[in-house]
Amino acid sequence: MASLKDMRNRIASVKATQKITKAMQMVAAAKLRRAQEAAQSARPYAERMDGVLANLASKVADKKSAPQLLVGNGKDQVHLLIVMTAERGLCGGFNSNIAKLARQDAQKLLAYGKTVKIYTVGRKGADSLRREFGKSFVERTDFQGVKQLNFDHAQGIANKVLGMFEAGDFDVATLYFSEFKSVIAQKPTALQLIPAKIPEVKDEGAKTASAVHEYEPSEEEVLGDLLRRNVSTQLFRGLLENAASEQGSRMSAMDNATRNAGDMINKLTIKYNRQRQANITKELIEIISGAEAL
Amino acid sequence: MAGTFKFELVSPERVLISVDADQVVVPGAGGDFAVLAGHAPFITTLRPGVLDVLAGGAKRRVLVKSGFAEVDPSRLTILAQAAYDVDEMTPAIIARELSAAEADLAAAKDDAAQSAADSLVNELRRISAKAA
Numbered sequence: 001m002a003s004l005k006d007m008r009n010r011i012a013s014v015k016a017t018q019k020i021t022k023a024m025q026m027v028a029a030a031k032l033r034r035a036q037e038a039a040q041s042a043r044p045y046a047e048r049m050d051g052v053l054a055n056l057a058s059k060v061a062d063k064k065s066a067p068q069l070l071v072g073n074g075k076d077q078v079h080l081l082i083v084m085t086a087e088r089g090l091c092g093g094f095n096s097n098i099a100k101l102a103r104q105d106a107q108k109l110l111a112y113g114k115t116v117k118i119y120t121v122g123r124k125g126a127d128s129l130r131r132e133f134g135k136s137f138v139e140r141t142d143f144q145g146v147k148q149l150n151f152d153h154a155q156g157i158a159n160k161v162l163g164m165f166e167a168g169d170f171d172v173a174t175l176y177f178s179e180f181k182s183v184i185a186q187k188p189t190a191l192q193l194i195p196a197k198i199p200e201v202k203d204e205g206a207k208t209a210s211a212v213h214e215y216e217p218s219e220e221e222v223l224g225d226l227l228r229r230n231v232s233t234q235l236f237r238g239l240l241e242n243a244a245s246e247q248g249s250r251m252s253a254m255d256n257a258t259r260n261a262g263d264m265i266n267k268l269t270i271k272y273n274r275q276r277q278a279n280i281t282k283e284l285i286e287i288i289s290g291a292e293a294l
Numbered sequence: 295m296a297g298t299f300k301f302e303l304v305s306p307e308r309v310l311i312s313v314d315a316d317q318v319v320v321p322g323a324g325g326d327f328a329v330l331a332g333h334a335p336f337i338t339t340l341r342p343g344v345l346d347v348l349a350g351g352a353k354r355r356v357l358v359k360s361g362f363a364e365v366d367p368s369r370l371t372i373l374a375q376a377a378y379d380v381d382e383m384t385p386a387i388i389a390r391e392l393s394a395a396e397a398d399l400a401a402a403k404d405d406a407a408q409s410a411a412d413s414l415v416n417e418l419r420r421i422s423a424k425a426a
Binding site for chain 1: 304306335336337338375
């Protein structure tokens with residue numbers, strides 16, 4: 001049986017932990033708001049880009065002369081998995097869910113006899129995939145100490161990926177990140193980056209309107225330029241969504257932890273009071289029976 | 295004058311400018327062009343350079359580094375990878391951008407990259423001369 005002093009210490013320690021998780025939750029909430037704003041304000045650019053790209057891509061009739069970034073290089077042998085995760089843990093299943101999805105796909109690809117290469121962005125993904133796929137790692141980028149993600153970060157990754165593609169180091173690139181659905185729901189997602197997945201032209205009006213656009217210097221050149229830009233835009237979107245998801249995930253994880261700590265404190269306090277009362281009763285009985293014996 | 299049109303300057307991070315403009319001069323890849331309301335629809339890539347925005351009598355100059363422009367009769371959308379308001383550029387920013395651009399110029403492998411870096415360097419020198 002733990003002594004009263006032990007139990008007091010235990011309660012104090014759980015309380016201290018609760019304070020930490022509570023603070024982390026509030027910090028995550030503040031960061032989440034900022035990350036959400038960043039993701040939101042990045043949306044117009046991506047949407048315009050998608051629109052123009054979709055129109056242009058639908059016009060490329062001749063598949064042979066089309067840019068490789070759009071139609072691929074005709075092979076499907078070497079797959080590059082770009083796995084985006086967070087720099088830090090304590091955010092629920094966020095990192096492990098992304099890593100799990102990437103791991104499943106990698107195993108599937110290996111089972112089909114494909115070659116898998118992995119490019120990790122963020123420390124946690126590298127840590128959890130290293131044991132199994134350490135030999136497949138080709139690149140890694142960490143954002144340790146980066147406060148605010150900006151487009152240059154995405155551009156840096158995009159340049160490396162494009163460089164590898166042009167050197168023929170891989171045929172297909174897929175991006176793994178966590179899509180931010182809401183504060184409580186984040187969905188690990190795989191997005192094919194190269195060859196580009198072109199969104200369908202939804203708006204019939206936009207379709208006809210674009211038919212009369214003229215292109216300068218030429219359609220092919222504009223398309224080629226856009227496709228390169230699209231890679232960094234998609235990567236940037238992935239980074240921002242991931243940042244928002246990470247904070248959302250951390251917030252709910254820390255909320256749970258705070259609540260669990262509260263439950264634990266209640267239980268321990270009840271136990272502590274019972275024990276204290278039992279001790280008092282015992283002492284009284286000893287005194288009374290001592291007095292009776294006289 | 296045919297009136298105003300909607301002008302939007304969008305960077306990957308956010309919408310920088312969204313105004314009704316009278317005229318915008320855009321540094322296109324194939325040469326500068328001015329957009330007025332009712333311009334024929336077309337899409338072009340940009341070279342680094344300065345946008346001259348004329349909106350409601352006020353003039354703004356914005357430096358853009360590569361991107362593309364989408365022109366419609368009632369709208370001009372510019373997607374720029376990076377943009378700075380020229381009036382708000384401090385000597386420190388200019389110096390930083392200039393040295394980055396000069397490094398790009400030195401490292402440029404093909405003609406297109408070289409001419410892009412070259413025009414950015416020239417533009418930045420002009421701005422810094424004016425600021426000094």
